[in-house]
Amino acid sequence: MAKIAINIATGSLQQAEMIVGIDLGTTNSLVAIIHPESKQPIALKEHNSSSLVPSIIHFDPLGNPVVGEEAKQYLETDPQNTIFSAKRLMGKSYKDIKENANFFTYKVIDDDTDSLVKVQVGDKFYSPIDLSSFILKELKQRAEHILKTPVTKAVITVPAYFNDAQRQATRDAGKLAGLDVMRIVNEPTAASLAYGLGLRKDEEKTIAVYDLGGGTFDISILHINNGIFEVLSTNGNTYLGGDDLDRTIVQYWMNESGITSDDLNVNKELSQGLRLRAEEAKKHLSSNDSFSVDWNGDTLAITKATFESLLKPLIDQTIASCKSALADAKLTAENIDTIVMVGGSTRVPAVKEAVSAFFGKPVNDSVNPDEVVALGAAVQADILAGNNKDFLLLDITPLSLGIETMGGLMDTLIPRNAKIPTKVGRQYTTHKDGQSDMRISVFQGERDLVKDNRKLAEFSLKGIPGMPAGLPKVEVSFLINADGILVVKAKELRSGVEQEIEVKPQYGLTDDEVEKMLMDSITHAKDDMQTRALVEARTEGEQILSVTEKFVSKNAPLLEKEELMATASAMQALQLALTMDDKDLIHSKIEELNEISRPFAERAMDAAVSGALKGKSITE
Numbered sequence: 355m356a357k358i359a360i361n362i363a364t365g366s367l368q369q370a371e372m373i374v375g376i377d378l379g380t381t382n383s384l385v386a387i388i389h390p391e392s393k394q395p396i397a398l399k400e401h402n403s404s405s406l407v408p409s410i411i412h413f414d415p416l417g418n419p420v421v422g423e424e425a426k427q428y429l430e431t432d433p434q435n436t437i438f439s440a441k442r443l444m445g446k447s448y449k450d451i452k453e454n455a456n457f458f459t460y461k462v463i464d465d466d467t468d469s470l471v472k473v474q475v476g477d478k479f480y481s482p483i484d485l486s487s488f489i490l491k492e493l494k495q496r497a498e499h500i501l502k503t504p505v506t507k508a509v510i511t512v513p514a515y516f517n518d519a520q521r522q523a524t525r526d527a528g529k530l531a532g533l534d535v536m537r538i539v540n541e542p543t544a545a546s547l548a549y550g551l552g553l554r555k556d557e558e559k560t561i562a563v564y565d566l567g568g569g570t571f572d573i574s575i576l577h578i579n580n581g582i583f584e585v586l587s588t589n590g591n592t593y594l595g596g597d598d599l600d601r602t603i604v605q606y607w608m609n610e611s612g613i614t615s616d617d618l619n620v621n622k623e624l625s626q627g628l629r630l631r632a633e634e635a636k637k638h639l640s641s642n643d644s645f646s647v648d649w650n651g652d653t654l655a656i657t658k659a660t661f662e663s664l665l666k667p668l669i670d671q672t673i674a675s676c677k678s679a680l681a682d683a684k685l686t687a688e689n690i691d692t693i694v695m696v697g698g699s700t701r702v703p704a705v706k707e708a709v710s711a712f713f714g715k716p717v718n719d720s721v722n723p724d725e726v727v728a729l730g731a732a733v734q735a736d737i738l739a740g741n742n743k744d745f746l747l748l749d750i751t752p753l754s755l756g757i758e759t760m761g762g763l764m765d766t767l768i769p770r771n772a773k774i775p776t777k778v779g780r781q782y783t784t785h786k787d788g789q790s791d792m793r794i795s796v797f798q799g800e801r802d803l804v805k806d807n808r809k810l811a812e813f814s815l816k817g818i819p820g821m822p823a824g825l826p827k828v829e830v831s832f833l834i835n836a837d838g839i840l841v842v843k844a845k846e847l848r849s850g851v852e853q854e855i856e857v858k859p860q861y862g863l864t865d866d867e868v869e870k871m872l873m874d875s876i877t878h879a880k881d882d883m884q885t886r887a888l889v890e891a892r893t894e895g896e897q898i899l900s901v902t903e904k905f906v907s908k909n910a911p912l913l914e915k916e917e918l919m920a921t922a923s924a925m926q927a928l929q930l931a932l933t934m935d936d937k938d939l940i941h942s943k944i945e946e947l948n949e950i951s952r953p954f955a956e957r958a959m960d961a962a963v964s965g966a967l968k969g970k971s972i973t974e
């Protein structure tokens with residue numbers, strides 16, 4: 355039975371354990387709930403204050419963190435101890451952020467390795483997970499204060515482009531903050547829920563969710579039918595958002611006043627000061643034609659027309675992403691019924707105009723773009739709490755997932771844009787007699803050779819009982835749960851030996867990299883196909899050589915002398931062909947060897963040996 359508590363503030367009854375929705379944003383974060391009486395999603399806020407909590411952490415001289423507006427005040431006066439945009443660091447190594455390192459006015463440890471970044475404040479080191487947990491802890495406390503009830507369960511949203519590592523990092527941050535994270539939800543999925551889209555059973559719609567927040571840009575194409583949300587495609591850029599719009603203004607003022615990047619590097623206060631004035635200018639220009647402010651004895655000014663000319667390349671980039679997302683969804687702009695605007699930066703009139711012009715219809719911006727994601731997270735939380743059982747949320751994988759097979763080939767188990775949650779299993783076998791270990795290497799990407807893809811994880815299935823090559827049946831299964839986290843399992847079916855891992859990649863991919871991986875797969879498609887064919891031919895040739903060799907040494911007494919000679923020379927010819935880059939030659943030599951060995955093989959070949967010729971094997 356559910357526990358009932360009394361809300362002291364309102365005197366009303368409410369469930370003791372409610373699940374809150376949290377938008378953990380790059381710039382701002384907030385909490386929303388479904389109002390127990392009105393059943394409508396509302397953003398939580400103290401009287402007369404904003405629902406938005408700046409995602410900024412300031413550490414005082416004793417190292418105690420303070421989050422929100424109070425911390426924001428220190429951006430200018432104490433930049434080294436004031437952490438903003440921590441979300442951009444989630445699941446990242448220094449290498450990932452190197453190009454943008456200048457953006458961070460605090461100390462990001464630059465050991466230039468693949469290990470996850472840490473931020474140094476005083477003599478302490480914090481991971482992005484620690485930093486996000488401070489923000490979540492603050493949100494939890496605020497929510498508890500407002501609701502007068504413990505808050506221990508939450509749905510947290512992430513950008514659609516967050517990969518497994520980043521989703522897991524977000525989940526870990528929740529755990530650190532004392533929250534049971536019930537679900538990680540994509541921001542565009544939450545936004546469409548907040549718009550109540552798809553609430554009617556008979557509604558069928560195709561929606562574009564354009565989300566330009568403080569630090570990230572996502573475009574998602576959703577299809578809603580019979581109360582089921584399906585993400586058809588996503589695209590975007592995790593390094594494009596309101597912060598970048600601010601930077602164009604900072605750059606403009608630097609050019610105007612002769613301030614150089616070196617000046618900003620040595621004077622962090624100057625850099626932060628300009629950044630804050632630039633944001634102020636940008637917001638002002640959303641409803642005015644010009645901006646001007648006196649600062650340090652100078653005047654910082656900019657007109658809306660100038661700002662719009664600076665913005666154009668950034669907006670054009672987002673429109674290019676919209677095009678790609680439509681192409682991935684195999685749709686055109688005319689197929690989109692509704693365009694949903696998300697994120698504070700969609701308040702910029704030029705953004706709305708460009709998006710509306712691209713899709714050829716007015717955009718939908720009736721819900722506060724800063725709150726819409728959290729409101730949707732609350733709707734999802736309500737569904738999870740069992741109050742709204744009619745929904746099923748589906749998401750998709752941005753890149754293909756697979757494992758390495760013989761010759762370094764990528765064997766895709768879950769293709770890109772597959773709907774999740776999903777489960778796929780495939781059988782593999784060994785390629786050596788008595789092989790007791792099988793290495794399972796998990797890769798992400800579209801290329802045919804694993805060396806061109808990204809390795810996510812590797813583990814060994816150990817303890818396979820000794821069997822001839824080709825006999826063990828190893829089922830490898832990929833399960834992507836509703837949070838987008840991949841669980842890989844390998845099981846030898848004859849013996850029951852099994853091994854399982856949750857894939858937590860070492861560091862994340864920027865969506866530029868995702869895009870590059872996709873582009874590479876297209877540009878290299880022909881080469882890749884040829885390489886794959888060659889590698890497959892070689893692998894087959896090597897297997898046949900090894901099987902034949904084994905067979906001959908075992909059955910030599912049964913064979914005629916001529917048969918032995920002919921086999922040896924055909925094997926030699928095949929061996930030579932394997933050293934050349936000619937798959938047709940390899941195939942013809944395989945065929946010749948088969949021709950010669952077929953008569954005696956038919957006489958004696960047993961099932962075990964023929965088994966080795968079939969099925970894919972994995973390098974041990």
Ligand code: AMP
Pocket residue numbers: 379380381382566567568569595596597633636637638640696697698699700701702723724
């Ligand atoms: P979010 O990540 O959704 O909280 O987005 C916050 C971003 O929206 C920040 O870059 C803000 O500067 C920006 N923003 C907020 N209000 C406005 C406005 N009126 N005009 C332009 N940008 C805005």
